[in-house]
Amino acid sequence: MTDQLTGRLLGNDLGILDARAVTGLAALDRIAAARLDGGSMDCGSGLLLLLTRRMRELKAGDGLLVRTEDASVPADLVDWSRLAGHEIAGQTEQDDTGAWHVLVRRGIPADPTTATTTAAPSAAGDPAQAAAEFSTGEATPIGHRLWLYSNFHCNLACDYCCAMSSPAAPPQLFPVELASHVLDEFVRLGGREVYVTGGEPFLHPQIGELVAAATAVAPTTILTNAMVVQRGARRAVLESMDRERVRLQISLDSADPGRHDQCRGKGSHAKAVAGIRTALELGFRVRITATWYADEPAEGASWARLCDEWGIPDEDRLIRPVARQGVATAGEQVTVDSLAPEPTVTASGVWWHPVAVTDPAMQVADRPAPLAPAFDTIRDTVAVQDAARKEGRRHVFRCA
Numbered sequence: 001m002t003d004q005l006t007g008r009l010l011g012n013d014l015g016i017l018d019a020r021a022v023t024g025l026a027a028l029d030r031i032a033a034a035r036l037d038g039g040s041m042d043c044g045s046g047l048l049l050l051l052t053r054r055m056r057e058l059k060a061g062d063g064l065l066v067r068t069e070d071a072s073v074p075a076d077l078v079d080w081s082r083l084a085g086h087e088i089a090g091q092t093e094q095d096d097t098g099a100w101h102v103l104v105r106r107g108i109p110a111d112p113t114t115a116t117t118t119a120a121p122s123a124a125g126d127p128a129q130a131a132a133e134f135s136t137g138e139a140t141p142i143g144h145r146l147w148l149y150s151n152f153h154c155n156l157a158c159d160y161c162c163a164m165s166s167p168a169a170p171p172q173l174f175p176v177e178l179a180s181h182v183l184d185e186f187v188r189l190g191g192r193e194v195y196v197t198g199g200e201p202f203l204h205p206q207i208g209e210l211v212a213a214a215t216a217v218a219p220t221t222i223l224t225n226a227m228v229v230q231r232g233a234r235r236a237v238l239e240s241m242d243r244e245r246v247r248l249q250i251s252l253d254s255a256d257p258g259r260h261d262q263c264r265g266k267g268s269h270a271k272a273v274a275g276i277r278t279a280l281e282l283g284f285r286v287r288i289t290a291t292w293y294a295d296e297p298a299e300g301a302s303w304a305r306l307c308d309e310w311g312i313p314d315e316d317r318l319i320r321p322v323a324r325q326g327v328a329t330a331g332e333q334v335t336v337d338s339l340a341p342e343p344t345v346t347a348s349g350v351w352w353h354p355v356a357v358t359d360p361a362m363q364v365a366d367r368p369a370p371l372a373p374a375f376d377t378i379r380d381t382v383a384v385q386d387a388a389r390k391e392g393r394r395h396v397f398r399c400a
């Protein structure tokens with residue numbers, strides 16, 4: 001493999017080098033158009049998205065010099081380059097700092113619109129998870145659905161919160177004007193549905209305006225614990241929302257108050273049930289969501305009876321696994337390889353999936369707008385995953 005890497009190159013617009021010259025860092029550095037320090041990341045722990053983002057900034061033929069301290073990366077870059085249509089232009093031996101340097105030359109960009117979303121099966125679609133009573137479903141085509149984090153603070157501090165939300169969390173409010181801008185672009189790109197989540201969205205001081213901006217472009221679902229809308233100004237905001245365009249997705253982990261409260265805080269079950277009843281009385285379509293650890297005793301039957309009592313149809317019931325993200329110390333391990341993408345915007349950028357907005361390895365862009373390049377980065381990544389799957393490999397890269 002090393003011979004292949006170091007011996008190849010390069011009668012092209014990167015310059016003419018012989019095999020021995022290519023092994024020298026100075027030579028690679030001279031012809032590189034850009035540099036990326038991957039540190040100790042491997043391709044399963046964040047480097048994949050970072051590489052895809054940086055390569056998209058280059059012209060065809062330009063080289064990206066990747067520094068890595070992870071021994072798996074030089075070999076993985078060979079596979080990734082081949083699948084992504086790039087070329088390994090040279091590599092150094094391990095240097096005194098323990099790092100390798102690999103020069104990747106950008107190939108002709110593929111048409112990202114040919115990518116599908118079948119590359120990474122969703123966690124919910126895993127047969128093993130289905131056996132544990134988790135809901136299943138098809139991956140959503142990239143660009144159809146947008147998740148928007150309205151804020152990160154919350155009245156609760158659940159022990160599995162993927163967003164690290166709590167009353168003390170920095171709010172990171174999504175500005176309404178920026179939301180309008182992002183949503184306008186989303187619908188121009190073919191967007192069909194919006195999910196507003198947090199934190200607790202009803203703590204956003206302008207949640208009414210923000211949701212109105214979303215419903216102006218697409219049907220909108222608000223994920224809420226339904227505990228802060230019973231009275232006062234927030235109740236008024238809820239009552240003002242469009243019943244035709246707004247659905248409420250309310251968390252209720254169990255029919256058993258003790259089990260729900262164990263993860264979400266004492267008294268939270270009673271308030272959530274009251275919130276669900278209020279939402280139904282106000283005429284909202286309500287979806288009930290339970291979040292479970294895989295090894296918890298199944299309580300689907302009693303939970304389903306409660307949903308029956310409220311007249312919640314099957315398509316509005318969702319049981320999902322805890323993701324080991326945020327403050328969760330157990331649950332399902334999720335990576336770019338294992339999660340079907342669901343583009344998600346926060347005030348600080350675009351992310352691969354809403355359960356992974358505290359994971360730097362899952363960040364697709366460091367600004368929430370424009371969306372188009374972020375969607376293209378995701379499509380590029382999925383295209384490589386698709387190509388790897390066609391070769392019969394479940395994972396393109398070694399995972400952490």
Ligand code: SF4
Nearest residue numbers: 154156158161165199
């Ligand atoms: S899981 Fe939901 S309700 Fe619980 S702390 Fe996180 S955002 Fe709040």
